Amino acid sequence: MQILVDRGKCQGYGNCAVAEPRVFDLDENGIVKVLVDAPSEELRDQVKYAVLDCPARALHLEG
């Protein structure tokens, strides 16, 4: 499982950081920061939810 992020698309909604704070954080400007590029399998459901929840479509999941 690999997270692809397009920081240019991020609009700072923060849904990802609220959905799974172990994987997503926000930088000083409120833009998404991925803490773990390839999270472990047990986090899949939460990560999937966080990706789907992004209103700016800045996140994608591969694998």
Add this chain to the structure above:
Amino acid sequence: MTELNEKPGTRVGRHTGTVGPGPLNGSMQTFLSEVQSDLVQGMLSPRVLNDPELHQVELDRIFTKCWVFVGHVSEIPNNGDYLLRYVGEDQFILVRDEQGEIQLLFNSCMHRGSPVCRAEKGNSSHFRCPYHGWIYKNSGDWNGAPQRARAYRKFDGADWGLRKAPHVDSYQGLIFACLDPDAVSLREYLGDMCWYLDVLLGLNEQGMTTVGDPHRWAVPSNWKSGADNFVGDAYHVIALHQSLEEIGVLGGDVARGVGSNFHVALDGGHGLIVTHMPMPEPLGYMGFPPEVHSTFDLKGLDADQRAFLDADHGVVGFTIFPNLSFFRSFGATEPGKPPTTFTLLRQWQPKGPENFELWNWSLEWKSAPKEFNDAAYRAGVSSFGPSGIFEQDDTVAWAGGPPTGRSVFARKTMKFNYQMGMEGMGDYAIREDWIGPGTVSTTPWGEMNQRRWWHQWADRLMAQ
């Protein structure tokens, strides 16, 4: 680009807070002066138990000025742990931030005032307002807003973090916060109460921990009735709680037990009901059985504090001004069973002048065996709590305050009697030979602690 209805050159503003209480009006000043002079004669107007105007003054001059209890350190052990808590009637988020610092954040978004945290407890690195999505770190710092790059280019996030208590500190596991930026330190505010907190909560390094979440329920009474009771009212026990004796829950001679109590009044309006109860073998300090007593390690206490314990003293109740109380006594888990020592923290949270919310935490020694802690918990919640038998007695009695307090007739014709133990009344005197700090009485048959609590209350409302 300037909006059509804004003058050219309009600049974005910065919020500047105001501190300090609003002025008292003349009639309130007159009333409070009367309260002060009445107290000297051992009397108190019933108006203090139900008056919307007075209630606002309390929120302004007591709850935004005093150190107020907000929780126990064991409730938020990990970074990100949070709870919703109250100072006065304002809701705050008590949270351990990512740096491990305890913060008390006002639960209100800086954009439109919606609560940013909607759960009573949990763990989160951020709080996001559901309205427009403004996001704050769990330290309270502003961390972003949706569409920031298009909508808030000139925005300085440093100005727009959640409002927070300027001071948060803890003593013996009790977390207090103060909303007054110019406040004295917590140690100074608690003063000599620290000495007693040590002997009650600091009997070993592990200390005490909360058991589960606090029970909370609505009581149709004024918050001050609870504080007034726990600061010194040993007198009511024999009358109001007589039924406990009758059904065998107290399992002893209540009158004799209460008769061994006395008062300790401390500066700042704090006060305690201290016990002197030699325990039958093999019970140890404050009635703790050997399997608990043996886990105590008094190396954190000084010689006087150890002497207090060795002389069979304990504390049945206290109030830390304004609204935190403590209870430690015995109760049976069921009639006929031997009594178990239990420990509670109790908070009287104002909800308007004629209602309060009662919060009740059970505490247990981390070092004690599970069997003992379970029994102590059951004894505690059977005594105090929504189903507690002491509780039912007390709260029914306190419910008399608001109807009396709002009665025009009562305000014209009544003063409550606070004269017990005043000069010439009896053998209630000041003890000179006390090993601890404070002003100490010889018997429980007086109301020094209550009068001093109310003096503190009136003085704070009158303070310039």
